[in-house]
Amino acid sequence: MNVPLTCPITAVAPLLPHSGRMVLLDSITDYGEQHLTATATVGPDHILLQNNRLPCFLGMEIMAQGIGALTGCHARNAGRPVRLGFLLGTRKLDLFADSIPVHTRLLVKVRESVMDATGFGVFDCSLYWTDAPENEKHTLPADGLLAQASLNVYSPHQNNQDNQAV
Structure with missing residues (x-):
């Protein structure tokens, strides 16, 4: 039997079907059967930067990786491999900043x-900012909320062994 993962989880890459610079999460701070909280940093070499800023709508990929990490945690805890998943789209997308x-x-x-x-x-x-350069904080929402959305995801079954999405 596998020992369940405990938080914080700083080795996020093994829980996602991504590698290298495409792994956008830094750590998982909490997860359960139906939820996950994680951290990420917009670094100077972030793969999604445009004009030295991260467009807020691309925060959807960070949120989607949160979903993938949740599924990866459950797969790892059950002794199953991490599976590929797909972000199909979004509805109810609300953006509260232009860029990050x-x-x-x-x-x-x-x-x-x-x-x-x-x-x-x-x-x-949902995606929040928790810290930013002093000279940029005024460009971000005071309550911290950058984006929220309902994301539609799909993960095809492999051998009909499990029914988890992304």
Whole structure:
């Protein structure tokens, strides 16, 4: 039997079907059956930067990786391999900033809303900033909320052994 992962989890890459610079999460600070909280940093070499800033709409990829990390935690705890998942789209996307400056620390929260037996799921997600360069804080929402969305995801079954999404 596998020993369940305990937080904080700083080795996030093994829980995602990504590698190298495409791993956008720094750590997982909390997770459970239907939720996960993680941190991320917008570094100067962040793969999604445009004009030295992260467009807020690309925060969807960070939120999607939160979903993938949750599924990866469950797979790892069950002794299964991490599976590939797909971000199908979003609904109810609300953006509260245009872009996010380099050196901003982020907090991502995901919560399962719907999961079906085919591998389709919907997750309610939010992205917050927790720290930013002093000269950039005025460009960010005072309450910290950068984006929230319901993300539609899909993870095809492999040998019909499990029914988890991304």
